[in-house]
Amino acid sequence: MRTLIKNNIYYYLYFSLLIIFSILVFLKVDFAIYLLFCLVGLGWSIFFFKNRLNILEHFLLSFVMLTVLFICFCMFFAFLDIKLTLIVGLVFFLISILVLMLTKTFNKENIKTKVEKWDYFILFLLFCSVFAKVYSVASFEVPGLHDPITHAYFTKQITDTGLINYFYSPGLHIISAFGKMFNGYDVAKQILYITNFFNAYIGVVVYLFIKHSFKKDIWAISSAVLFSLGYYPAMFFVNAGKNSLILAIVFLFFFFFLIAEYRRRKSVLILVLVNLAIMSIFLTHYPLGVFASTYLLAIFFVDYKKEKFRTIFLGIGILLGFAWMAKTYQYNLIAVAESAVVSNKSLYSIPKDILNDIFSFIKDIWNGQIYKNTIISKLTTLSSILGFIFIFIKAFKKQKFLILFLWLLFSFLLALVLSVFSITPVLIVLETYFISLFIYSYLFAGVFPEFLYKIVSKVINKKVLNVCFVIFVIVIGFFLSKKMHKTFHERNSMHNVIExxxxxxxxxxxxxxxxxxxxxxxxxxxxxxxxxxxxxxxxxxxxxxxxxxxxxxxxxxxxxxxxxxxxxxxxxxxxxxxxxxxxxxxxxxxxxxxxxxxxxxxxxxxxxxxxxxxxxxxxxxxxxxxxxxxxx
Incomplete structure (x- = not known):
């Protein structure tokens, strides 16, 4: 009996928690559905990656894993005009449990319990960021500004009717609607909490992407700090209401992480997951999906000699994303027909002074880098420039750095064409590029501390240097989280219209x-x-x-x-x-x-x-x- 329990301990633990969380959902505990989402996502992460990741990494991936799978699962029903009701959610959970049981996902050989020290550190950063971005707004009934009203209304529409009768990427609305259906918070608080949790969570997925793709811990931690507690994407919530974009950025880095995994071991399961990830980006914020596609184009260029056209299979999810846009485009035509302003703009324009337009575009990019006239902003910009130079040099030697450089280049060229020729129907893609420049900046900014760390480690004992780095990041983490907590609370109070x-x-x-x-x-x-x-x-x-x-x-x-x-x-x-x-x-x-x-x-x-x-x-x-x- 003792041997049986020992051999199946992870099954007993997992399904005990599953029962407890399900009971909490049944008892209408508001936050219980999030615990259930996390637990099911944990199971799926172990199913896909097994012992390639440790148990803490599986936990850290569980949120994005569940969200991507659940959104895509629901959309296949929506494609068939089947209403998204509570039954659809229950079917997903039942299928998940059956798959996890039948594939013996929780066998001991699939579970890696040894956790690396930096993984605990990223968990600490997540707690700091959640404190700053979620706990700070817990007392409010609704998020501030106006875009969240639209998101909450569309979420309510799905909750009430099960239908998606609008031309708008519905990913955030789907996960929020089912959060409400499973006895969770009302739809306004779903938007408030889900947006801000993923705002806090971005750094975690960035960390896992860099750690597993480049094997650079200091780079991974440095960029994670910026994404978790930096000026962006935090300001998307307090100043701009870019709720869907916040969620989509998490999916973007999850997509990058999956691409790296697929290039390493060519697994069919990972191939499927890659396509679901890019599909979910389009279903959550289609303009950002365009820049996920430029990353895929970089992969195609780098791997063409070896893979030929097989890389195209990584982009099937793009077609599925566009298929949904085509299905719902009729609602956009109705909106255009009923618009108060009739646009007389041409589809595109021929530039009169193309060189001047190009220089203006580059100037706009540079101005976009100095988002705050502070020392931290300037240091981040300087670090990102130095990081870019390092990546550019490395791109001639290593493919993984070449992919990053080509992604930056292809994204730049696409945005340049949209800007110079003023291609009206897709100007939202150009707008997304400008407000998402921090993604490139923060990603590259983490490279310089890694380079600096290697130089200093030749002079100072590595253990001492690690301790100094840990202390520095802990101090900066506490400082930035406290400051951001205050900013989030004050700005949401300023914009809050519901008492x-x-x-x-x-x-x-x-x-x-x-x-x-x-x-x-x-x-x-x-x-x-x-x-x-x-x-x-x-x-x-x-x-x-x-x-x-x-x-x-x-x-x-x-x-x-x-x-x-x-x-x-x-x-x-x-x-x-x-x-x-x-x-x-x-x-x-x-x-x-x-x-x-x-x-x-x-x-x-x-x-x-x-x-x-x-x-x-x-x-x-x-x-x-x-x-x-x-x-x-």
Whole structure:
């Protein structure tokens, strides 16, 4: 009996945890589904890589592994127009358990328990980054800014209908929707927590990619610190709302990691996983998928002599990603037809001064490197330049460095063509290139500390040098995480439009206002870019009632007409024509949010009541619901 237990200890441990986490999900513990996701991802990581990775590395890969597999699994159902319901999620988990059991994944020979010292260190960095980026915003009901409203709305749409009826990469929405379906947090908090966890997690996958591809621990740790606690991608959350891009960057480095694994051992299983990874990038943020493709092009050039056209099999996932875009493109055509602004731009333009355009493009890239006028920013830029020089020299000797250099070159040339010829339909790809320049910078910046470490290690005892390096990174980790915690909390407070009173008012609406009724909300903007100015933008996420100016439809003529009429009403609250027009359009109620962050309100409470056109139905403290009263 003792021998049986000893030989199967990993099975007992794994399935005991599986049962415990499943019970927690059943008991509606909000965070339990994340534990279950992690555990299933751990099993799949061991299935694919076995003892090539140690147990801690499997754990560190579990999050991205599960997310990639689950998104692609769901998309195959979506391709077949099968609704993404709870049953689809249950089928995935059942298939996962069966595969792990039938393939004897947890046999002792598949588990490598010896963990390298630097792996513990990256775990420490992950904890620091999670503290800074997740714990700092745990007290908020919603993420700040406006893009998250769209992500939360699309997530809610999948949760409610099981359908993806929009032209937008749905990867983030799928994982968030199933997080909600499995008794997790509401969709707004799913977007908040998943975005910020992956924001904190990027450094881990970068570390594993560099460590296993280049066998350079100091480089791996140095770049991981930058990705985990550097200015970017942290600012994508607090300043830009680039939620999907954050998730896709993690997939990008996972894709790089898988490519390196496949080139080493030509496994069919890894080939399948490579294609699922690049497919998931397109399904999460298709412009970044373009730059994953330039990496694949670099692989093709380097391996052509040996592999001929067999490298093309690594790109099947690209076709699947484009297939989904083609399937949903009809929704983009509808959006264009209903747009408030008719674009007269040509598909492309012929440059009049091509040399000047090229120099301007290069200047823009250089300016993009100095993202903050600080010592850290300047040192990072200097280190990345020196790292690039080192990689360029190494590219003549080693293929893995040549791949990195060619990826940089091909990405640069693609972006240059898009910029010089102003190819309108794909300018979002160019925008993604500019805001993603830090990826190249941080990746190359870690090379210089590795080079410096090798030089100094010839003078100083290596053990002493390692201790000094560890102490330095621990100190910088604590310092940066504390500073970033403060930044995340303050910036999200600055942009936060939802308070307890808004949640209270949304609950009242759910109980007292029929779902088919529509709400006028406060908004700003015009001519193709309209956005809510308070918590009204989130009303459609927390209730089933339509709003007048939703951000997911910010460019439509309908939204533009509503905001124009809203401005008119703002100037003349008692105007009978304006009130009647809103009522005729179906907007019989008005929502006043607690925090008018992005512009002043339509009017204050007493002004609204005194106009005799607004009847106060509910006062939630700082937020209110009014009924629009027509003139007799």
């Amino acid at each position: 307890e009173s808004d949640i209270k008012t949304f609950d009242w609406i759910n109980q007292n206002i029929p779902d088919e009724e529509k709400f006028l909300i406060n908004a700003n903007g015009n001519d193709g870019l309209v956005f809510s100015t308070d918590g009204g933008g989130w009303l459609e996420v927390f209730t089933d009632n339509e709003i007048s100016m939703p951000f997911y439809d910010y460019g439509s003529k309908k939204t533009d007409d509503n905001v124009d009429l809203y401005y008119d009403l703002k100037d003349d609250l008692g105007n009978c024509t304006y009130i009647k027009t809103f009522i005729d359009r179906g907007y019989k109620y008005y929502y006043q949010g607690s925090r008018p962050v992005f512009d002043r309100r339509l009017a204050e409470q007493q002004e609204l009541i005194d106009s005799n056109r607004f009847k106060l139905l509910f006062d939630g403290g700082d937020s209110e619901v009014y009924e629009l009263i027509p003139c007799e």
